[in-house]
Amino acid sequence: MNDTGIDGAAPDVLVVGGGIIGLAVAWRAVRDGRSVAVVDPSPGSGASHAAAGMLAPVSEVTYTDEPLLQLGLESLRRWPAFAAELTEATGIDLDYRADGTLAVAFNPDDMAALDELGAFMRSLGLEVTRLTGRECRRLEPMLAPAVSGGMLAEHDAWVDPRRVTRALATVVERLGVPVHRERVTGFLFTGSGDDPKACRGVRLAGGDGLPAGQVVLAAGAWSGFVDGLPPGVLPPVRPVKGQIMRLRAERPLLGHCVRGMVYGSPAYLVPRRDGELVLGATQEEMGFDERVTAGGLWELLRDARELVPGITELELVDVVARPRPGTPDNLPMIGPSAVDGLVLATGHHRNGILLAPLTADTALAEDRSVVAACSPARFAKHGPDQGDGRDDVSTTR
Structure with missing residues (x-):
């Protein structure tokens, strides 16, 4: 499928989702020298808008979530530099406190x-x-x-997520990242619909195709309900x-x-x-x-x-x-899916703000050893737990 209906060269990376995770991944990809675009009908209006902003892996530790604790500690170590760089780039005070x-x-x-x-x-x-x-x-x-x-x-910290999301939206705009305020209604695959070989873009609600070298699905709770992904690829996000x-x-x-x-x-x-x-x-x-x-x-x-x-x-x-x-095991999904060209950065539940720097650094990286526990492969060929809402939402948001 080459009929894009949109002028301009295809970006290296297309991020589906304009919350803190999607925008952080987009910002990191641009800093790494990639061309990037973002798709979200209402950036920053999802879970990021309703988060308190606690960066508290220590006080929130439980006896059964030690892998999540290690992820949280690693991301917390990255937060001071992440916050400082974002404030320097935008002039927006994130109200980061430790x-x-x-x-x-x-x-x-x-x-x-x-x-x-x-x-x-x-x-x-x-x-x-x-x-x-x-x-x-x-x-x-x-x-x-x-x-x-x-x-x-x-050593726990906190931040204002709404300020972080606004700062990320500001910095990616200043870096020339286009934000398409539309819904995604499908994906552009090579191969058959039931047996896709590679993901090379998305289909927008208006009917246009938007090609890309890679697609990052970072649509939060809607990631498990987007149309166009086969059951073996659709992430089990509820x-x-x-x-x-x-x-x-x-x-x-x-x-x-x-x-x-x-x-x-x-x-x-x-x-x-x-x-x-x-x-x-x-x-x-x-x-x-x-x-x-x-x-x-x-x-x-x-x-x-x-x-x-x-x-x-x-x-x-x-x-x-x-x-x-x-997600079923309370860990996010970070890294390549079962289909070439489709990367997942979703399923962060209550930890999206805390894990934003770590997710941004690893989602598109070659070395993802630090987030090995978050590999989407652990859910390979398992369909999503759709729960309530399947009849309410049929596209990413």
Whole structure:
């Protein structure tokens, strides 16, 4: 298929998806000397728009996700340079901060669980500090009086994802990367539709073909629902709904990210330098449902108020819900697919902001050993877990 309907030479790389992952991959590809184009009908409006921006592989460690922890630590090491280069290129302050995460407990059972997790962290070589309730409130005076202790992960960081996405969009535009604000409705393959040999571009909703040397599928939760990919190539990505809330104070209420278990669910508060405070986040298997619900708002406010009672006096400025791209094993998919010319950079779930620098550095690299656990080959010939939403979405977004 050569009928493109679009003037100009085919780019070396065509990125499908204009969120933080897609734009970061595009930026890195341009810096590596490749010609690049991006396709997304509404860049930056997906999961990146609804993320809190925690860069917290240490405080979010679990007993079963050690491969994800190693990926997070490696990407966290790359974040300072990534942020500095992006700010230098655009002049946009990303509100990147590396002041740590304070995880708090309310009772002896909570503290015992934190102590056990802290021992596990130390066994992995991670630095965490146990604190009494008084020491926690010395760090964060706005904490609830019921906080009985906590654990400080000093090397965790955070950033404002909306500023990052805006900066990435700015830098790729300044570098001459065209952004096609259209939906992708198919792919241009050599070979038969059931047995494609190579991917050489995409088909746009308007009917035009857009050829490219390589296609990077970075469409977030929509990656598993794009038309035109055979079952053995379609990534097993499902949407996981997350609702998040933003409040505003006249000055910052907290100096650290604060998190804790409330009524059996994890809650967190992420401060910004301008006084904004992000509360998050729900996790709901609701397909592509982007409704903000009363129950979701109540849950966010209820849990955050248990940690920091003073939030009820703050201005409510924003509530948003978006689907995040989940995979069966909670690891992203980074690297070549089963079809030549089609690269995957998707399935990051709640870790897209954290893993953006690492994904950008490795998606198109020859040496991907650092992300070997993320090889799409682990899902070869397995169809996607479509879950809810298959009838709602038939193209990437």
